[in-house]
Amino acid sequence: xxxxxxxxxxxxxxxxxxxxxxxxxxxxxxxxxxxxxxxxxxxxxxxxxxxxxxxxxxxxxxxxxxxxxxxxxxxxxxxxxxxxxxxxxxxxxxxxxxxxxxxxxxxxxxxxxxxx
Amino acid sequence: xxxxxxxxxxxxxxxxxxxxxxxxxxxxxxxxxxxxxxxxxxxxxxxxxxxxxxxxxxxxxxxxxxxxxxxxxxxxxxxxxxxxxxxxxxxxxxxxxxxxxxxxxxxxx
Numbered sequence: 001x002x003x004x005x006x007x008x009x010x011x012x013x014x015x016x017x018x019x020x021x022x023x024x025x026x027x028x029x030x031x032x033x034x035x036x037x038x039x040x041x042x043x044x045x046x047x048x049x050x051x052x053x054x055x056x057x058x059x060x061x062x063x064x065x066x067x068x069x070x071x072x073x074x075x076x077x078x079x080x081x082x083x084x085x086x087x088x089x090x091x092x093x094x095x096x097x098x099x100x101x102x103x104x105x106x107x108x109x110x111x112x113x114x115x116x
Numbered sequence: 117x118x119x120x121x122x123x124x125x126x127x128x129x130x131x132x133x134x135x136x137x138x139x140x141x142x143x144x145x146x147x148x149x150x151x152x153x154x155x156x157x158x159x160x161x162x163x164x165x166x167x168x169x170x171x172x173x174x175x176x177x178x179x180x181x182x183x184x185x186x187x188x189x190x191x192x193x194x195x196x197x198x199x200x201x202x203x204x205x206x207x208x209x210x211x212x213x214x215x216x217x218x219x220x221x222x223x224x225x
Contacts, residue, residue, distance in 0.1 A: 031211055033211070033212065033213075035213075035215075037157075041217075042202075042215045042216065042217045042218060043159075043202065043204070043213075043215040044215070045212040045213060045214065045215075048211050048212055050211075055211065056211065056212055058212075089157050091159060095211070103147060103164065103206065103211070104149075104161050104164050105149070105161060105213060106161065107151075107158070107159040107160070107161070108158075109156070109157070109158040110157045110158060110159075112157070
């Protein structure tokens with residue numbers, strides 16, 4: 001069964017460093033998302049991406065964050081200068097389309113980001 | 117802004133018990149998802165529904181659009197059902213999901 005893959009599974013970084021989290025969405029999917037889950041809290045939306053541009057973003061997704069689809073398969077989330085509060089599990093998801101039957105979002109296993 | 121509430125927050129059941137997890141939301145939605153999060157953190161989509169009822173194996177999900185409420189039922193629960201169950205909603209044409217806080221289910225022998 002096709003799946004969303006994320007790498008790395010765990011990333012440890014020093015405060016102030018840049019990190020790039022990588023995702024390979026399901027190949028025929030057109031909509032891509034990043035969510036995050038701080039330990040013990042609920043999952044929160046960060047950004048959605050369609051047709052090579054951001055379609056929606058949350059207030060969490062400030063200038064420190066960016067997303068890119070550098071080639072036909074990868075979808076990346078970059079955090080320019082990490083803060084302690086960026087420590088969380090980051091989930092990538094993809095869906096085929098927006099209309100109801102095709103709007104099921106498939107999630108990757110997540111990248112646990114630890115900022116020291 | 118859509119608020120998504122789940123109850124109970126924690127649930128312990130014995131193997132074989134019938135389980136119900138509830139979800140309510142504050143604003144009209146286009147669809148609701150039930151998701152399962154395993155102890156390692158991975159999230160799996162169980163159902164997406166916009167009306168009525170869906171069944172998959174021992175899992176049943178129902179939604180009442182007028183009452184802004186959905187339930188997830190697990191029949192004949194098993195220890196392998198132990199996980200966090202999360203309700204998430206799409207509002208309007210927005211593609212993003214708004215998540216509930218999750219219900220932690222532990223099924224014991």
